[in-house]
Amino acid sequence: MEYTAKALEHHWMPFTANRDFKAHPRLLVSAKGVYYHNHKGEKILDGSSGLFCVAAGHGRREIADAVAKQLVELDYCAPFQSGHPLSFEFANRLAAHTPKDLDYIFFGNSGSEAVDTAIKICLAYHRTRGQGQRMRFVSRERAYHGVNIGGTSLSGLVKNRDAFGAGLAGVVHIRHTWLSENRFTKGQPDAGAELAEDLRRMVELYGADTIAACFVEPIAGSTGILVPPKGYLERLREICDTHGILLVFDEVICGFGRTGKAFAAQSFGVTPDIMTMAKALTNAAQPMGAVAVSKKVYDAIVNAAPEASIELFHGYTYSGHPAACAAGLATLDIYEKERLFERAAEMSSYFLEAVFSLSDLPVITDIRGYGMIAGFDVASAAKPGARGYEVQKRLFEAGLHIKTTGDAGIVAPPLIAEKSHIDEMCDILRNVLRTYPAQTADIRQARSS
Numbered sequence: 001m002e003y004t005a006k007a008l009e010h011h012w013m014p015f016t017a018n019r020d021f022k023a024h025p026r027l028l029v030s031a032k033g034v035y036y037h038n039h040k041g042e043k044i045l046d047g048s049s050g051l052f053c054v055a056a057g058h059g060r061r062e063i064a065d066a067v068a069k070q071l072v073e074l075d076y077c078a079p080f081q082s083g084h085p086l087s088f089e090f091a092n093r094l095a096a097h098t099p100k101d102l103d104y105i106f107f108g109n110s111g112s113e114a115v116d117t118a119i120k121i122c123l124a125y126h127r128t129r130g131q132g133q134r135m136r137f138v139s140r141e142r143a144y145h146g147v148n149i150g151g152t153s154l155s156g157l158v159k160n161r162d163a164f165g166a167g168l169a170g171v172v173h174i175r176h177t178w179l180s181e182n183r184f185t186k187g188q189p190d191a192g193a194e195l196a197e198d199l200r201r202m203v204e205l206y207g208a209d210t211i212a213a214c215f216v217e218p219i220a221g222s223t224g225i226l227v228p229p230k231g232y233l234e235r236l237r238e239i240c241d242t243h244g245i246l247l248v249f250d251e252v253i254c255g256f257g258r259t260g261k262a263f264a265a266q267s268f269g270v271t272p273d274i275m276t277m278a279k280a281l282t283n284a285a286q287p288m289g290a291v292a293v294s295k296k297v298y299d300a301i302v303n304a305a306p307e308a309s310i311e312l313f314h315g316y317t318y319s320g321h322p323a324a325c326a327a328g329l330a331t332l333d334i335y336e337k338e339r340l341f342e343r344a345a346e347m348s349s350y351f352l353e354a355v356f357s358l359s360d361l362p363v364i365t366d367i368r369g370y371g372m373i374a375g376f377d378v379a380s381a382a383k384p385g386a387r388g389y390e391v392q393k394r395l396f397e398a399g400l401h402i403k404t405t406g407d408a409g410i411v412a413p414p415l416i417a418e419k420s421h422i423d424e425m426c427d428i429l430r431n432v433l434r435t436y437p438a439q440t441a442d443i444r445q446a447r448s449s
């Protein structure tokens, strides 16, 4: 196949500048370990684990073999009123890693489906307890909760919402946790726990008995990595407990070792009632998402239904797909055998040190990071987001793939990365970012604001 704009015309690519991409394609054709190869045969270091999902590195033979074997043995089975052993085995294995009693697992196919499933579980939970009037959801500015209509409504990223109307009724947004005084903080910032009081204000404004749940990413990911201030998540938990509000952690990015423990809930010592996961759940070898709920939530919904009747009228044709479960089980085997979550914790200080060493570059206006994930902001050019996109393209040309959102870059290498890979990543970042004009007016302003 030729890689001309004409040949690439018919695939409408997601979250992509289609016309620009097709004129200058960046195609990846193979991958192994922490490297991709592009269609020109060049090696590209994967600085963001694909989209934060390939935690165990690319091309894992164990996962591919498990999927192939499963597809030959049992390719599919209807997940409604029938089942296959692997989904139960996978749920049991996952429950050994999830925090506290979040041991009941509902499967879907993506993070977005996990989020919309979690929304529906919250509504069903309150309804079965005679509190069906709890229909409001509290989310945050700068949040990303996927792209289905529920998650889009929860989203606090302006561009992800603005073409799509009013969204779900009753979603309110509290402030994000970025504070100028916390710029260039490694780990959890000291300032900002009081931002959690915004949730209390929503309680005062709307009445606790109208609020179903508060959704947060423990570390806000897609917006550019906002690490929760010390005491912030704890305070959200307290307010939720006081007012009977469910706390939902969206761990789609944070989960599976990214923070140095299986889940961010464990790293930060705060347990939600419901948790979403996806991405590294299968090391991205198969599409899959899941929701883990506490025994309290599961029992409330399941025990409220009459015997031998369906308890939750929700599910997907591919919920708990055999091939995805096989991929997930093989992925957990790797995580456990190679101690990748512990490895992430051990590598974190080296990784953060290396990324924060870029602080001297004039174009960088902030760096944030925790565990094996970090974000940096570049001073905006005339049009916000334009410089971030340009940086992403230039890094790719220089041999590094990272995710950018607006003018923020996000680095999160596979958890198998060696120190040499982290060095290589930071060298490429430095070489590209240092070419941006030193101390132009807009940069000076951003650095001092």
Ligand SMILES: Cc1ncc(COP(=O)(O)O)c(C=O)c1O
Residues within 6 Å of the ligand: 109, 110, 111, 112, 113, 115, 144, 145, 146, 147, 217, 221, 222, 250, 251, 252, 253, 278, 279, 289
């Ligand atoms: C926190 C969070 N939730 C949900 C999603 C949506 O996941 P997916 O793209 O698999 O639908 C993402 C994706 O990046 C995410 O970061």
